[in-house]
Amino acid sequence: MSTRIGILGYGNLGRGVEKAIALNEDQELVGVFTRRDPATVKIATEGVKVYHTDVLASMTDDIDVLIICGGSATDLPEMTPGYAALFNVIDSFDTHARIPEHFANVDAAAQKAGKVGIISVGWDPGMFSVSRLYARSILPCGQDYTFWGRGVSQGHSDAIRRIPGVLDARQYTVPVPEALEAVRSGSNPELTTRQKHTRECYVVAAEGADKAKIEEAIVTMPNYFSDYDTTVHFISQEELNRDHAGLPHGGSVIRTGTTGPDAKNTHVIEYSLKLDSNPEFTGSVLAAFARAAHRLNQEGAKGAKTIFDIAPSYLSPLSADELRAHCL
Amino acid sequence: MSTRIGILGYGNLGRGVEKAIALNEDQELVGVFTRRDPATVKIATEGVKVYHTDVLASMTDDIDVLIICGGSATDLPEMTPGYAALFNVIDSFDTHARIPEHFANVDAAAQKAGKVGIISVGWDPGMFSVSRLYARSILPCGQDYTFWGRGVSQGHSDAIRRIPGVLDARQYTVPVPEALEAVRSGSNPELTTRQKHTRECYVVAAEGADKAKIEEAIVTMPNYFSDYDTTVHFISQEELNRDHAGLPHGGSVIRTGTTGPDAKNTHVIEYSLKLDSNPEFTGSVLAAFARAAHRLNQEGAKGAKTIFDIAPSYLSPLSADELRAHCL
Numbered sequence: 001m002s003t004r005i006g007i008l009g010y011g012n013l014g015r016g017v018e019k020a021i022a023l024n025e026d027q028e029l030v031g032v033f034t035r036r037d038p039a040t041v042k043i044a045t046e047g048v049k050v051y052h053t054d055v056l057a058s059m060t061d062d063i064d065v066l067i068i069c070g071g072s073a074t075d076l077p078e079m080t081p082g083y084a085a086l087f088n089v090i091d092s093f094d095t096h097a098r099i100p101e102h103f104a105n106v107d108a109a110a111q112k113a114g115k116v117g118i119i120s121v122g123w124d125p126g127m128f129s130v131s132r133l134y135a136r137s138i139l140p141c142g143q144d145y146t147f148w149g150r151g152v153s154q155g156h157s158d159a160i161r162r163i164p165g166v167l168d169a170r171q172y173t174v175p176v177p178e179a180l181e182a183v184r185s186g187s188n189p190e191l192t193t194r195q196k197h198t199r200e201c202y203v204v205a206a207e208g209a210d211k212a213k214i215e216e217a218i219v220t221m222p223n224y225f226s227d228y229d230t231t232v233h234f235i236s237q238e239e240l241n242r243d244h245a246g247l248p249h250g251g252s253v254i255r256t257g258t259t260g261p262d263a264k265n266t267h268v269i270e271y272s273l274k275l276d277s278n279p280e281f282t283g284s285v286l287a288a289f290a291r292a293a294h295r296l297n298q299e300g301a302k303g304a305k306t307i308f309d310i311a312p313s314y315l316s317p318l319s320a321d322e323l324r325a326h327c328l
Numbered sequence: 329m330s331t332r333i334g335i336l337g338y339g340n341l342g343r344g345v346e347k348a349i350a351l352n353e354d355q356e357l358v359g360v361f362t363r364r365d366p367a368t369v370k371i372a373t374e375g376v377k378v379y380h381t382d383v384l385a386s387m388t389d390d391i392d393v394l395i396i397c398g399g400s401a402t403d404l405p406e407m408t409p410g411y412a413a414l415f416n417v418i419d420s421f422d423t424h425a426r427i428p429e430h431f432a433n434v435d436a437a438a439q440k441a442g443k444v445g446i447i448s449v450g451w452d453p454g455m456f457s458v459s460r461l462y463a464r465s466i467l468p469c470g471q472d473y474t475f476w477g478r479g480v481s482q483g484h485s486d487a488i489r490r491i492p493g494v495l496d497a498r499q500y501t502v503p504v505p506e507a508l509e510a511v512r513s514g515s516n517p518e519l520t521t522r523q524k525h526t527r528e529c530y531v532v533a534a535e536g537a538d539k540a541k542i543e544e545a546i547v548t549m550p551n552y553f554s555d556y557d558t559t560v561h562f563i564s565q566e567e568l569n570r571d572h573a574g575l576p577h578g579g580s581v582i583r584t585g586t587t588g589p590d591a592k593n594t595h596v597i598e599y600s601l602k603l604d605s606n607p608e609f610t611g612s613v614l615a616a617f618a619r620a621a622h623r624l625n626q627e628g629a630k631g632a633k634t635i636f637d638i639a640p641s642y643l644s645p646l647s648a649d650e651l652r653a654h655c656l
Contacts, residue, residue, distance in 0.1 A: 023589070134458075134643065137616040137644045138609070205613075251610065259609065260608060271599050275593075275596075276595060307656075308651050309641055328457045328636070
């Protein structure tokens with residue numbers, strides 16, 4: 001079964017999805033849809049058109065799954081329920097606190113339309129969440145730890161860019177090696193925010209800007225930096241472009257737990273990612289779940305789903321027989 | 329919903345399942361079933377009876393899920409299809425080559441009886457398999473590596489014990505640190521069997537036995553040791569009992585892959601386990617899947633399943649709403 005996919009939104013994530021589809025032999029990119037003037041958007045896939053979102057509603061027969069690559073703050077809360085009325089949809093909604101509300105909205109639209117909508121797909125939320133769920137179910141008596149990085153945080157980079165005198169910035173979230181080691185040893189440490197991660201900032205300052213003042217504004221910024229040990233490096237725009245152009249990320253979900261009423265034996269479960277490109281990996285996860293959405297809908301499923309609701313076999317292009325014979 | 333569980337077989341694995349049930353508030357141990365004289369079997373759970381397997385057929389109304397803790401060579405191929413005609417069943421069948429045949433036999437019995445049978449549950453096959461499946465589906469362009477250990481291999485320990493002059497033995501499978509590091513770096517190395525693992529043997533020799541001959545018999549043993557760098561340590565029975573009584577195990581499933589037609593970016597996905605007790609952890613996985621078998625059957629599902637077919641949400645005692653709110 002081949003899956004015909006539309007990509008809505010062509011930022012970093014949309015480009016990541018496009019690259020993933022190119023590697024999946026059972027998937028075909030139908031088109032990229034944008035709210036901009038399509039003539040201004042140049043995509044990587046030869047022979048595939050860029051359309052204005054206005055035409056999407058007329059293409060319901062051409063698209064099996066629409067992957068919605070928008071922002072969680074304002075785009076996805078509108079777009080995903082809206083398009084779930086027309087298509088099977090996938091999104092990477094990542095505002096944890098608003099997931100129940102978003103799920104309910106997508107579910108209402110998708111149930112009514114007889115479509116499947118899988119929300120909050122990616123690695124966090126996504127693969128990290130499902131790893132936590134497996135680990136907690138297996139080891140009910142234990143504790144979870146999540147470490148992020150070393151990787152670029154867009155939100156923190158943006159926060160630095162908003163400081164007067166800053167031209168550009170890149171922020172790396174870095175797990176503290178000693179904390180990681182303590183957790184992996186099974187010693188179940190209590191760790192403060194400061195003990196788990198440090199923050200490294202690479203900042204391009206405007207000519208004549210007061211660097212000491214910028215540094216002070218960064219390290220004391222509430223929510224973003226004040227609870228962390230933060231280092232600030234001033235570099236040139238050329239250095240930033242040359243050495244910090246990528247969007248690497250990753251991290252580890254670790255659960256340590258004991259078995260038996262005697263709690264004599266300790267076990268450590270770890271799921272970790274080391275990603276050269278956050279958007280390309282996230283796009284690859286979205287593409288795999290597009291396969292699941294299409295297949296589930298073909299079987300008659302409808303409504304909103306999350307990664308927790310999808311049996312892993314739906315993600316693979318292999319048949320159940322092949323999976324049992326070669327993957328189990 | 330509470331799940332009433334029967335354990336069939338009371339070796340290391342059966343005891344591991346018993347300990348897991350004790351930590352799951354929504355599970356209740358109904359009884360332990362044995363082919364031995366029940367009077368000779370003392371179990372850990374107060375107030376729970378040991379029964380002869382003869383009475384199992386009369387207890388179909390008392391047991392929601394039967395967890396079958398037998399050997400894969402001869403027990404499970406008979407037992408799992410046999411009891412799937414009466415109960416929802418779980419097993420840890422681990423003879424990879426015979427999984428398709430075992431699945432077909434369990435499926436036929438369970439379909440006919442309207443029961444669910446989940447086979448090959450544990451960590452390998454089991455959590456390692458599902459980690460491979462997720463990783464391959466996300467990164468279709470890449471390579472898998474599996475490392476086992478440091479941990480005790482029962483099969484290899486048994487093979488040493490069959491050598492004349494050996495009274496007891498314990499064999500550890502040990503991943504080669506340099507190989508692990510090379511894989512984790514994303515360099516995609518080609519590794520021979522010898523480059524991936526070493527084998528450490530602790531052997532108790534009979535008085536007057538020819539130790540050089542025993543060592544030679546071990547390190548040259550085909551299939552088990554001849555393809556590995558193997559070290560042999562002769563120790564006393566007291567030392568073996570004192571220092572090697574546990575059954576630790578673990579390992580790592582690693583997939584490295586690239587994204588995009590340009591293959592510019594590399595990603596590393598790793599799932600790893602460090603287990604103080606192999607049977608207690610495996611028992612904990614079996615108990616979590618007993619929850620899934622019961623719930624699926626309540627919803628009307630029937631037939632054989634593997635870990636690939638089970639949506640992760642079925643493993644948790646939490647509701648779908650709770651999972652989305654707190655785990656995603």
